[in-house]
Amino acid sequence: MQRIEALRILYPDIENDIVVTIMGAVAAELYSLGHRKNFFYLQHAMGLASSMGLGLALSKPDKRVIVMDGDGSLLMNLGALSTIAWYAPKNLIHVVFDNQSLLSVGGFPTATAAGSDLAGIAQKSGYHEAATVRSVEDFTRAWRAARERLELSMIVAKVEAAGPKSFLMDLPLLENRFQFQRWLKEG
Amino acid sequence: MPVSVENSRIVYNGLKRSGVKIVSALPETWLVHLINMAEEDPDTTLVRLTREEEAIGISAGAHLAGVRSALLMQNHGFLAAINPIVSLAFLYKIPLLMLISYRGHMGERDPWQTQGGRFTEPVLKALDIPYDHLTNPMDVERQISEAQTLAESSLTPVALLLSRQLMWEA
Numbered sequence: 001m002q003r004i005e006a007l008r009i010l011y012p013d014i015e016n017d018i019v020v021t022i023m024g025a026v027a028a029e030l031y032s033l034g035h036r037k038n039f040f041y042l043q044h045a046m047g048l049a050s051s052m053g054l055g056l057a058l059s060k061p062d063k064r065v066i067v068m069d070g071d072g073s074l075l076m077n078l079g080a081l082s083t084i085a086w087y088a089p090k091n092l093i094h095v096v097f098d099n100q101s102l103l104s105v106g107g108f109p110t111a112t113a114a115g116s117d118l119a120g121i122a123q124k125s126g127y128h129e130a131a132t133v134r135s136v137e138d139f140t141r142a143w144r145a146a147r148e149r150l151e152l153s154m155i156v157a158k159v160e161a162a163g164p165k166s167f168l169m170d171l172p173l174l175e176n177r178f179q180f181q182r183w184l185k186e187g
Numbered sequence: 188m189p190v191s192v193e194n195s196r197i198v199y200n201g202l203k204r205s206g207v208k209i210v211s212a213l214p215e216t217w218l219v220h221l222i223n224m225a226e227e228d229p230d231t232t233l234v235r236l237t238r239e240e241e242a243i244g245i246s247a248g249a250h251l252a253g254v255r256s257a258l259l260m261q262n263h264g265f266l267a268a269i270n271p272i273v274s275l276a277f278l279y280k281i282p283l284l285m286l287i288s289y290r291g292h293m294g295e296r297d298p299w300q301t302q303g304g305r306f307t308e309p310v311l312k313a314l315d316i317p318y319d320h321l322t323n324p325m326d327v328e329r330q331i332s333e334a335q336t337l338a339e340s341s342l343t344p345v346a347l348l349l350s351r352q353l354m355w356e357a
Contacts, residue, residue: 020248040251045275048244055248055256058209058232079237080244087234177279181251 003097003159004029006139010095013147014038014066018056018184021068022049024104025163026097030068032164035171037183043173047077050084050094057089060184064091064147071098071112078121085126085152093146094122094154098132099161107161119156130154189356195220197324198286198349201331202257207284209234209249211242212259217288217354221259239264243271247281255335257284262291262307263300265346272314272344282338282345284331289320289348294355311346318346321353 003025011033019039021027027041042049053067074081074096084092100113112118122130128151133139139157146153199221202210210225211234212218225233236242242258249256260268265287276283290297291304311318317337321327330347338345 018252042275044278045244045271048240048247048271048275051241051244052248054234054241055209055245055250056252057248058234058245059249059252059254077238077240077244080241083234083237083241173278174280177251181253184252 001134001136001139001157001159002162003099003157004032004164005136006095006097006157006159007033009136009140009143010066013143016187017064017066018060019066019068020049020053020056022046022070022073024070024167026068026070028164028167028169031169031171037179038187040180041169041171041173041176046073047080049073050077050080053092053094054080054084054087054089057092058087061089061091063187064093065089067092067094069094069096071096071100071110071118072102074118075110075112075116081122081125081127085122088126088128088152090150090152092152094127094152096154096156097159098156099159101161103161103163104167119154122154127154128152130156132156132158134158190217190219191354191356192220194324194327194353195224197327198321198331198353199224201328203228203231204328205284205332205335206255207257207335208232208254209245209256210259211236211245211256213239213261213264215261215264215288215290217290217349218259218261221286239268240271243268243275243281243283246283247275247279250281255284257286259286261288261303263303266303266306266310269310269314272316276344280342282342284335284338285344285346287346287348288354289350292351294351307348316344316346318348320348320350322350324353327353
């Protein structure tokens with residue numbers, strides 16, 4: 001499965017959700033589908049998109065929060081899984097695009113290439129549900145189920161280690177930050 | 188335990204009066220009463236961390252969502268959180284109210300705490316983070332309120348150093 005195929009499944013459903021992505025291919029590909037004011041692309045601070053998602057989910061319990069993470073980022077802040085699971089916000093869906101590599105910095109393998117099971121770690125940390133999916137059909141099913149469930153959920157989407165031709169986004173990061181904050185205030 | 192309950196209460200009340208709703212923390216001796224107060228307070232969400240770096244993300248999310256938060260950490264925890272302070276809080280202009288227990292300074296008996304005490308202020312200065320010492324209980328509430336005001340107006344992290352004088356009963 002390609003990351004962009006999974007993103008196309010999500011995209012129509014997240015119009016009113018709070019969306020936080022990591023940097024790199026995830027941000028660039030979501031942006032390429034069409035930026036919305038409710039999308040925040042964390043362009044640095046690797047690993048902290050999930051912690052930001054927790055802060056947002058606790059602060060806006062009536063809104064759905066979608067964190068779009070990657071294997072490299074998640075592995076840099078693995079302890080966050082135990083913290084998130086402890087508070088278990090029902091309004092948080094944690095999507096992890098696992099390409100088993102650090103794609104934007106040379107494609108070196110991450111520990112998931114050697115078998116680290118992120119969904120397993122999340123499940124045992126206390127996520128209500130965590131699934132690993134390898135096809136667009138299974139991703140679609142897991143995504144729909146997570147949305148209906150309204151419990152802390154993770155979907156680990158095993159995707160090809162391929163990214164967009166360009167990571168360029170015509171959106172300065174502070175513009176994104178203030179636009180997102182304003183949307184949260186008004187939305 | 189000679190950690191001052193009375194002065195911990197004064198600090199906690201200062202946070203409440205400044206509108207803090209989310210407190211993230213990693214336990215350390217001087218913070219014990221403060222953490223218990225946050226836990227027992229139904230109007231405050233206490234987030235227990237595995238590592239202080241997470242707190243920068245949590246506070247960033249809370250700020251963008253319009254909720255005030257504070258970070259309780261030991262100075263060694265502050266040192267552990269430097270990268271996110273730089274590459275999230277500075278980069279994205281996120282205010283942080285950091286209450287840092289100033290271990291390893293004058294009067295410290297635990298040898299293992301002493302190195303962090305040497306580097307806390309030099310690192311705060313190197314990062315150009317405005318900071319103040321909380322020493323006199325009479326001034327604490329006002330200092331917390333002013334730190335909060337500066338953090339939000341400047342959209343930058345600020346630090347308040349919890350001193351031995353304030354936190355530890357001789």
